[in-house]
Amino acid sequence: MSNTKKYWKGIEELQETPEFLNHKQNEFAEELPVDKFLGDDKLVNTNTNRRDFLKVLGFSVTAASLAACETPVRKAIPYLNKPEEITPGVANYYASSYWDGQDFASVVVKTREARPIKVDGNELCSITSGGSTARVQASVLSLYDSNRLRKPQMNGKEAEWSTVDKEVKSKLEATAQRGGNIRILTSTIISPSIKAAVAEFTIAYPTTQVVTYDAVSLKAIADAHLATHGKAMIPTYQFDKADFILGIGCDFLTNWLSPVEYARQYASKRKLSKDKKEMSRHVQIESLLSLTGSNADKRVALKPSQLGLAAISIYNKLTGSSISTAATDKDNAISEVAKELASYKGKALVVCGINDPAIQQVVNAINTYLGAYGNTINTDVIDYTRQGNDAAVANLVSEMNAGSVDALIIHGTNPVYSLANGDAFKTALSKVDLSISLSDVADETASACKIIAPNSHFLESWSDANPRTGHYTLGQPVINPLGSTREALVSLLNWAGNTTNARDYIAKYWEVMLYATSAEIAGFSTFWNKTLNAGLLVKSTEIVTNSVPTVPPAPSSTPAISDIKPVADLFAAGSSIVSSAKSAKGIEVVIYEKTGLGWGGQANNPWLQELPDPVTKVTWDNYVLMNPDEMREKGFNVLMGQEQFSDTVDVTIGTKKLSLPAVAQPGLPKGVVAIAVGYGRTAAGKTANGIGANAFSLVGTSGGYYQFNVSGASISGSTGKYNIAATQTHHTMMGRQIVKETTLEEYKKDSKAGNEDLLLATNLKNVGKDGKAKPQELDLWQNFEYKNHFWNMAIDLNSCIGCGSCVVSCTAENNVPVVGKDEVRRSREMHWMRIDRYFTSSMNEEVAEKDGVGAIDKFLKMEVPATDDSLEVVFQPVMCQHCNQAPCETVCPVLATTHSLEGLNQMTYNRCIGTRYCANNCPYKVRRFNWFRYNENEAFDFNMYDDMGKMVLNPDVTVRSRGVMEKCSMCVQRIQAGKLSAKKKSERPADGSIKTACQQACPTNAITFGDFNDANSAVRKAWNDERKYQLLEEVGTQPSVYYLTKVRNKPATTKA
Amino acid sequence: MSKQIIYGVFDDEEVLISSAKALRGQGVKIRDVFSPFPIHGLDPVIGIKPTRLSNAAFFYGMFGTSMAVLMTWYMMIHDWPMNVGGKPSFTWFENMPAFIPVTFELTVFCAAHGMVLSYLLVNKIYPGRKAHNPDPRSTDDMFIMEIQTVDNKKVAGSEIISVLRNTGAIEINQKEL
C-alpha cells in the first residue's frame, strides 16, 4: 500500500507563501555562494595542499580499517558468590516429572552451571524405571525454543502480568456476577494440585466448568469398561505377565497410554538367556505397519474397517457364541490366532487402540473370557493419563457458537490445530468475550485468543503428578524461567484470588493430602525433601481428592465407582461394528501418531523433526503411506533417494483435502492409506511451520468418539513431484548375514541357532579345527592388550524395538548438529547412531535356487520388500563399532583417529584434516563428516545456530568445526566422569555405574555397556552368550560392539 | 713464442674424431671440444676420464634409505608409538611392511636430486653463469676443437694448424691470450 501521508517542508509550504512558491523549484532554498568561495584568492595559498589532504585521507582510512579489525571480546563472567551446590564443570542432577498432556515420565534432569542440558528417565520410578521416549529426551531442547513467549500477551501485544491479571480478574468477576459461563478447556490434568487449583477457581467463579480434551482420545476404553465392568476406567496392563499378546490396531510400544512402561514389560518378557529360554508370543492385527507391528512374531494386515470384525470372530471362535459378524480378507489367519489364544487362558492379553466403544467392549469380553483381568490387566491401578471427553468438547464448541460461553481458558492443548473442525473452533472462539490461552507459544489456538498467559516449561516449573492410582511424583524447576512466564497453576490461583506461589501451594497440598496419610516419615520437611529428591512417592492407597480440608472437591475426572450393572450388550456392539464396517467405502485412511513427533506438541523441536520414523526412515515430513503394489499400479514412484522424487497426491474425504507425497509402505493393505498427525503446523515456530499437512483435519467422529480410522477417501493421480528425505533408501538385507535371526523353536534346540560360527578355510595347522578358523583367530601380528579397562557394548536385538529414543539421547549428549531436510536427502545426516530397519523380501537364496532365478534377477528382486503377511521387520542400532583392528585408523595420514589404551576408537577433531578416507574405509559407514560449519551457517538455522538453542549444548563435548570427521565416541566424556568419581572413592568403576547416553535412554534395556576386563560385568556375560555375534566379523575388524541374535517366537521355518 | 689458442672448427663429428686421432698421434694435447651433442667415442681419444657421478648417486640413495628407516623408526616406534588399527607398533621390524613405499621413494628422491646437484656443481652450470663456448655455432651445427699452445711445448702452433687443415677443419681461428 502506497503511503498517502504528506509532509510539509515547513510552515511556508503549508501556507504556500509567495517566496516559497518562487523557490519551490530550486534545489536549495537560497543561492549557494559557490563562485564566492572559489573566487576567494586566499584559497590559492591555503596551506592545506594535496599532500596534506592525502596524509589526512591515508590516516583516516588506516584508522578506520584498524578499528574494523578489532576482534569482538567475549567475556566469561565468573560467579561472584559461588552457589553452594554448583561447582563449575560438575553436573547437578534433579528429579522432576515430565507431562505433555499425553505422556508421563518421571525424569532426572542434568544441569551444568545451572543450565539443564539433558533429560533422562528416573530409575526409581516404577512406571518408566529409567527409560524414556524420544519426546522426553527432546523436551530439554523445547525449553530453549526461541519461539516461546517471553511475556504475556493481550490482543496480540506484549503486556505486563499485572495488567493481564487485572483485566482477567475484572472480566471473570463481571462474568460470574451476571452468571455468564466460564469454561476451562484443558488437556488431561494429572496434577492433583492443579485440580485443587481448578477447584478453587471454581469456587471463585461458580459458573466454571472444566472440559477435558485429548487430541488423540482413548475415551472408548474407559467407556467400554463402564459398560463391561461398571466403571469408566483405563486399567493398567501388564505385558510382562502375558505369554500371548494380541494387539488389534494398537501401537502400544510407542504411542499408547504408557509406552515406556509397556515397552519395558514387553521386552523383559522377551529377553532370552541360558536360564530363560521362554518368551512371549506377540500377534498383531493392524492396518498400518506400526512399530509394534514391526516387532510382532506374526502380523495380520487388515483394512481398518475389518479390525472390529476380526475382534468379533475371535470372540466367537473362543466362546462359541455367535455374534453376527462379516467376512474379513484374512478369516483363516484370524481363526488361527483365535485357536492359539484359546490355549493361553489366564496368560493372554488383548489390547486394542481403536477409539470405538463397541470394539473395546468386544475386546474386554475377550479379555474377560481369557481371564486377563486380574492376571494381565490390573483394574485396581487405574491409568489417569487419558481423561478426555470427546463429546464434551463437541458440546463446548456448539456452546461457543451459540455465544453462551463468556470466558474460555485453554490450557495445555491446541484445539484449533488438533480438532478436525479446527477452523470452526476458531470462529467459535472469536464469539467468546474473554478467551485466555495458557500456552507458552503463540500457537494456532493461542494466537486466536485475546489473552495469552504463557505457562512455564516444565523444567522451569513446580509441578506434581498422579498418573495412576497411588503413584505420585513431584516436579521442580531446574532453571529460572527464561522469559516472564509462570506456571498455569499460579495463573489459575491468582485469578481465583489466591496469590501463593506454586511451590508453597504444592507443598501445602502434599503436606495435607499425602504427608498426613503417610506416617512412615517424621516431619513434613524431611518427607518433602526426601520425595523431592527421589521425585516420587508411591502409596498403597489412593487419596480421594474430595477429602481436601482446605479446598472444596475438585471435579473428579474418573466418575466415582457406581454400582450400575454392566450394560455390555455384545450383540448391540457387534451389530454396530458390522454396520460401520459395511458402511466403510472407498479408500480407508489410518490417521496415526509418529513414534517421534506424537500428536505434534513438540513439533517445533528440530531433534524430533530430524529423528527418522523407525519404520519408514523418513524425516522432516508427513506423507501418504500406500501399499507399494498399489502405487506401482497407479504408476507412482516407490523408490527413495536423493533424486528419486515421490509423487504428490490429493487425499480427499468429502470437503477435506490433503496434498502430500505418496510413500511406499510394505505391510499396508491395498485400498488403505495412512497419514501421520503432528505436521502441517502454521504457528508452531520456524522449525515446524509449513512442513507437511495437518491430518487431524481428516479425523472423523462417530457416536461422540474421535475416529482415527476413516473411510470414503479418494486418491488423485500424481499431482506433482516432491522430494522426501529418508536416512535409509534401501530396505532389504540382500540376503546378507547382517541381522542374524532365528525362531524360538530352533533356539531352544540349539542356542547357537541362526548364529552358526563363520569358519574360513585356511591351510594353517595350528588354528581351529581342520584348518577352518574364525576370522578372529586369523591374525598377521600380535594384538594390543588392554591392561586396564576394555570398554565393550552389547546390543540385544531381541529387546530393541527400534523406537529411536537412543538416537535423540545421543544427539543431546554429543552435540550432534541438526542438518535439515535437504541435507538428509543428500544422505548427510549427522546422527552418530542410527537404527537400521530391514524388511524381508520374498526373494532369497532358497527361492532363487528353487525357481532357478539368475543372479542379476535375484538381486534385483531381493531389493523389493515383501508385500504380503510374510513381511517381517528387524531393527539394528548401529554406531561406531570401535573395531580393535579398525580400517579407519590405518588410513588416516595424520593420526587423527587412533585407538585408546581402553579399546576406544577415538577421533582427534583438532588433528583431522578431512580427507574422508576413514569414512570410505569404514565397513559400517558410521563416520560423519562436517560438510558445513553447521553452528555458524545461517543455512542451518536450527538449535545450534540459534542463540537460545546453543544453551542446550553439552559443555563436555566439543562442537565440531567444518571439514572434520566425527563419530560415536562411546560417550567417552561419561566414561571419564565415571572413572573420576570411582577414583575419588579409590575403587574401580562398578559395572553399570557408567552408562552411555543411548543405553540410558533405552526403555527396553537393549543396550549393555561395560568393562570387558571385569569378569562379572554384564557386557562380559553378553560376550559369552551363544547368541553373540559381531557385525561383518568376516571383514576381520574385531569390533568392541556386538549383537545378540534376534529370536522370533514362531514355529521353525526354512531360514529366509 | 706467444701463448695462443687454436680453434679447429669442423662440420662433422666423425671428421673431428679422425682429426683428433691424427693430432694425438703427433702428441698434441687437445684442451677441449665443443659440440652441439655428445660425440660418441671422443672421450678416450682426447683423454677424458669416465665420470663417477653414478657412484655418487648410489651413496646418495643409501643415505635416503637410511634416513627413511631412521625417520619411520623414530616417529612411529620410538617417539610416540600408537595403536593404529591394531597394527603392531612394538618394533620397527614388525611394522616394517608399511614403511617400504616411503623408504623406496626417499631412496630415489635423494639419489636423483643428490646426483643432479653434484652434476650441476662439477659441470659448474647454474642460473646466471656465463657460457664459455668459443663460438655460438658450437651449439648448433659446428664442432670445435680447442688446442692451447701452452699445453704443446714440443709441437709448433703452425704444425698443429696444418694438421687441422689437412684433417678437414673447415676453418681455423687463433686467439692470442
Added chain:
Amino acid sequence: MSHQSASVREPLILGEKTYHQITEDIAKPIEGKANNLFKILFTISALLALWGVACFSYTIGTGIGVWGLNKTVGWAWDITNFVWWVGIGHAGTLISAILLLFRQRWRMSINRSAEAMTIFAVICAALFPVMHMGRVWLAYWVLPLPNQFGSLWVNFNSPLLWDVFAISTYFTVSLVFWYTGLIPDFATIRDRQVKPKMKRIYSILSFGWSGSAKQWSRFEEVSLVLAGLSTPLVLSVHTIVSMDFATSVIPGWHTTIFPPYFVAGAVFSGFAMVLTLLIIMRKVLHLEDYITIAHVESMNKIIIITGSIVGVAYLTELFVSWYSGVEYEQYAFLNRATGPYWWSYWSMMTCNVITPQLFWFKKIRKSLMATFIISIFVNIGMWFERFVIIVTSLHRDYLPSSWTMFHPTFIDIGIFLGTIGIFFTLFLLFSRTFPVIALNELKTILKSTSENPKPPHH
C-alpha cells in the same frame, strides 16, 4: 661412413635435414609470432582455469558440502580426477626413461613434450588431494612435521601418506630429469638469439651450458642414471596410488591385482593423452618431419598392449570376484555392470577395451584422424575407469542401510574443467617458449634414422 641403417627401419626424420635445419625447425615456434589459433586456444584454456579457481575458492569458503559427496560416498570426482591426471602423467617419464634404457630412438622426438605433459598433469593431479581436504589450510600436516601440540607425527601406515611421498618424489624427479635435458637445448636457442632480452632469458635458462666434451660425458651419465632411477619410480607411483584402494576393506577396492593393473592403465592413458596433444602440436608447429606416422604407430602399438592388459585386468576382476565366493565382492561387481551406474561401467568397457583393439589394423594404426579419435576415447574411458572403481564400489558396500547414490554438483564439474584449463594453459605456454623437441639429442640420430641425411660435403 655409416649412413646405411636408415634403410632398415622406417625413417624417423623426414625431408632433407642438416643439423642446422633441425635447429631452425625447432627454434621457429619460439622465435616466431603467435598465430590466432594459438591465441584462441590460450584464451579458452586460461578462462577454464580461472573458472576452476573460482569454484575452488567457493568450496574453501563454504565447505566441501558444495560437492555432491555424502556419508557413504566420501570420494567421487575429486579422487577420480586425481588418479586420472596421475595416470596421464605417466607417459612422459616412461618414454624418456624406459624407452631410453631400451634404446628406442623414436622416443627422441616426443620425449620432451611428453615429459612436459607429465609435469603439467602431475601438477593438476597434486591439486586434488589437497583440494579434497575438509580443512585445506592444514594440508601441511601431512608432512612429517611434529604437530604443534606436541610430538604427534604423521601415520606411515596410511596409503595417503605414501602418496604424499610418491607424488612429490615423482614430480620433482621428473622435473629435474626434464630440465637436465633442456639445458643444452636452451643453450642452442641462446646462441641463436640476436635480441639481448631473449639472449639474457635463455642464457639464464641454459645455466651457461657450453657443450664441452666433459659436460657432455657427464650429461650422458646423468641421463642414464636418472633413467635408471625413474623407471622403477614410474612403476612405483601408480602402484602406490592403487594402494589407496587395494589396502582398504571395501569390496571392489580390496584387490591385489590393482598395482600392475593401475600401472598399465596409467601408461595406457598417458600415451593416449600424448597422442592427443602431439597430433595437434605437429600440425600447429609444423613438426610433421620429426613427429612422423612412424612415431604415432609405435605409440599406437604400446596402446594396444597396455589397453589389452587393462582389458584382461577387468576380466580377471570379474572372474576373481565370482571365484572368491565372497558375496560382497560378487555383488560389488554385479552392481558395477548392472546396478544404477551400469552406464559408467559400459562406457569404460567400450572406450578402454574395445576401441584400442582397432589398432590391430595397420590402416587405422597409421591414420592420424583415427588415432586422434581413439586417443580421445581412451582418455574418456580411463576417467570412467576411476569413477567406476571409486563411486560404484563405495555407493553400495557392506550394509544396505547406508547404500545411496552420488550426484555431482556444478562445483565438482567446474573444478575438473578448471584443471583441464590449467593443463592446457601450461602446455600452450611450453609449446611457445621451450624447444618442444630434444633437438640436440635428435641430431645424434640424424645420420642413422633420417630419410635423406645430407652429409656435409668436404
